[in-house]
Amino acid sequence: MNRLTQDQLQQFNQDGYLVVEGILDPEEDIKILEEEYSAVLDREAKRLQSEGKQTASGDSMSFLERFTCMILEGNLTHQALDICLPPKFEEDTPMHMGPAVFNHILRNPRILDVIEQLLGPEIYSNAVQHIRVKPPQRTVPVEMQNPLLSATGWHQDLGVIDPEADKSEVISVWVAVTEATVENGCLVVIPGSHKGELVPHCPDGEKHGNHQPSTIPDKFLDKGKSRPLPIPQGATIFFQKTLMHSALANESDTVRWSFDLRYNPVGQPNGRSWYPGFVARSRENPDSELRDAIKWKEMWVQARSRMVQTGVAGRPFTRWSPDHPGCA
Ligand SMILES: O=C(O)CCC(=O)C(=O)O
Numbered sequence: 001m002n003r004l005t006q007d008q009l010q011q012f013n014q015d016g017y018l019v020v021e022g023i024l025d026p027e028e029d030i031k032i033l034e035e036e037y038s039a040v041l042d043r044e045a046k047r048l049q050s051e052g053k054q055t056a057s058g059d060s061m062s063f064l065e066r067f068t069c070m071i072l073e074g075n076l077t078h079q080a081l082d083i084c085l086p087p088k089f090e091e092d093t094p095m096h097m098g099p100a101v102f103n104h105i106l107r108n109p110r111i112l113d114v115i116e117q118l119l120g121p122e123i124y125s126n127a128v129q130h131i132r133v134k135p136p137q138r139t140v141p142v143e144m145q146n147p148l149l150s151a152t153g154w155h156q157d158l159g160v161i162d163p164e165a166d167k168s169e170v171i172s173v174w175v176a177v178t179e180a181t182v183e184n185g186c187l188v189v190i191p192g193s194h195k196g197e198l199v200p201h202c203p204d205g206e207k208h209g210n211h212q213p214s215t216i217p218d219k220f221l222d223k224g225k226s227r228p229l230p231i232p233q234g235a236t237i238f239f240q241k242t243l244m245h246s247a248l249a250n251e252s253d254t255v256r257w258s259f260d261l262r263y264n265p266v267g268q269p270n271g272r273s274w275y276p277g278f279v280a281r282s283r284e285n286p287d288s289e290l291r292d293a294i295k296w297k298e299m300w301v302q303a304r305s306r307m308v309q310t311g312v313a314g315r316p317f318t319r320w321s322p323d324h325p326g327c328a
């Protein structure tokens with residue numbers, strides 16, 4: 001295990017975040033993820049063709065180029081690639097539950113090694129998680145823009161989960177599959193802001209389809225202290241649940257790809273109790289670890305049905321109503 005230095009641990013506590021390089025390996029991890037996601041595009045293309053729709057054949061395109069073409073054609077939804085469900089969904093809402101994501105992202109041993117040093121050895125993979133593949137913003141029509149495809153507004157991750165997790169130690173993990181730069185839409189943080197309280201998140205006035213993000217009003221933000229965090233391909237940002245952060249628009253000509261994940265100690269409330277998380281590492285009880293990607297997929301399929309049947313599907317991800325005094 002690569003040991004974090006005292007300086008790194010101190011930075012995580014002081015600033016609320018820590019960048020660690022060399023987490024994803026281009027050959028071991030990224031190539032396999034690209035192959036798995038290319039197969040998703042092949043499947044989606046077949047489905048579209050069977051419905052009589054034209055779509056990019058993909059023969060001479062990389063995964064990222066083909067993704068962009070298919071998204072901009074308007075026939076592919078980002079949701080077919082995402083590794084979580086949106087606020088409102090049906091029994092047949094697609095999501096991606098493939099073994100490369102399970103083994104190379106959620107159970108990535110280098111991610112878990114860092115988490116172990118920050119949270120201890122009993123680690124639960126909290127199922128609030130996303131893939132964000134962001135084409136150049138100028139190509140994305142305004143009505144298609146949302147935080148999974150374009151810029152992300154200011155928020156604290158604790159603000160999108162239930163109060164049951166207020167005392168839980170939840171760490172967010174932002175993984176750069178492509179290099180993240182200021183130009184292509186890297187994460188931006190306000191160092192030290194995690195030491196403050198959770199502040200109100202309010203509707204940002206724009207509709208974003210099924211993703212209607214609520215964001216922190218300017219009066220609670222010390223934007224002068226904000227710091228963009230450009231990081232190389234394969235690097236990762238670990239950050240605390242009350243750290244204020246956003247992501248810039250992709251002003252470049254290339255596609256920017258990241259995953260974001262959450263972990264908390266086993267047994268602590270995860271903030272969306274109806275989601276299927278799992279034990280990613282346990283030194284005390286190794287048999288409790290979920291190591292089977294097929295079981296992980298089955299857990300999501302069952303949870304999706306259960307959530308539709310019990311009416312959880314449709315719950316907004318925010319805990320503040322638009323008429324909350326903080327939103328005035
Ligand atoms: O990458 C983004 O657009 C935002 C990511 C984010 O908010 C997170 O990782 O919690």
Ligand SMILES: [Fe+2]
Nearest residue numbers: 155156157245
């Ligand atoms: Fe976030």
